[in-house]
Amino acid sequence: MAHFADQYADRFNELLHSGLFAHYFYKQEIIEIPGLLTAILVTYDGVPDDRREIHDSMSWEGFLTRMSVVKGDWIHFEHRHMEGLRDQPQKTMGGWEGRTIYFIKGGQHADQWTPDKADVDVKSLLGSALGVWGKMIQTEVEALSTTVPVGIEHFREYEHRVRVIFNFLFVEKLGEGRWQSRTEPEDEGVEIRDLLFGNKSDSGFWKDLKDKYLASEIVVDAKNKSVLTRVVS
Secondary structure (H helix, E strand, O other): OOOOOHHHHHHHHHHHHHHOOOOOOOEEEEEEEOOOEEEEEEEOOOOOOOEEEEEOOOOHHHHHHHHHHHOHHHHHOOHHHHHHHHOOOOOEEEEEEOOEEEEEEEOOOHHHOOHHHHHHHHHHHHHHOHHHHHHHHHHHHHOHHHHOOOOHHHHHHHHHHHHHHHHHHOOOOEOOOEEEEEEOHHHOOOEEEEEEEEEOOOOHHHHHHHHHHOOOEEEEOOOOOOOOOOOOO
């Protein structure tokens, strides 16, 4: 049976896969304390595959015990503070502790758990946690030559990582990267997938490209090669 937060959780997962690397998987927990709160927790530490659990009748004590695994201080969180959130369902409590990301909203209000709300919540949290996000990406980039070997058989994984890096580096300047496929004769008909980023910058380098060259979109061709060559006839 579908949960009212499923579409929010689906969009949450989609944003994480586009913002982090492909080999991370996410365990989602949708938690309800009836009449008090709804929460979604996402863990990515040692998770073998994407999965979702729904706990729709958790007790307050059970919730504190679960959250104290995320951060020990939660075991002392006072019920009255959560009652304040319950009375303001439009507000969201979010955090990123260790390898768990969470959002908590008061009550059980389906209109606060839509894909559009996920866009706002997740992008806001990732933006405020750029330090953590950046360190994860830096670690992956430093190991890129060993985790993604050079060669056409690994080009999709390489393209995905380039997309993630651009999404991080230019989060306020370019839109979320998307694929555009094409083929070229010199590549023996092999499918080429360019990355397209909407140019939404209002200052700096990307804005100059938009003004001078009408570059409303930025095209990125990710080459998983040790040496770049181009035959020009």
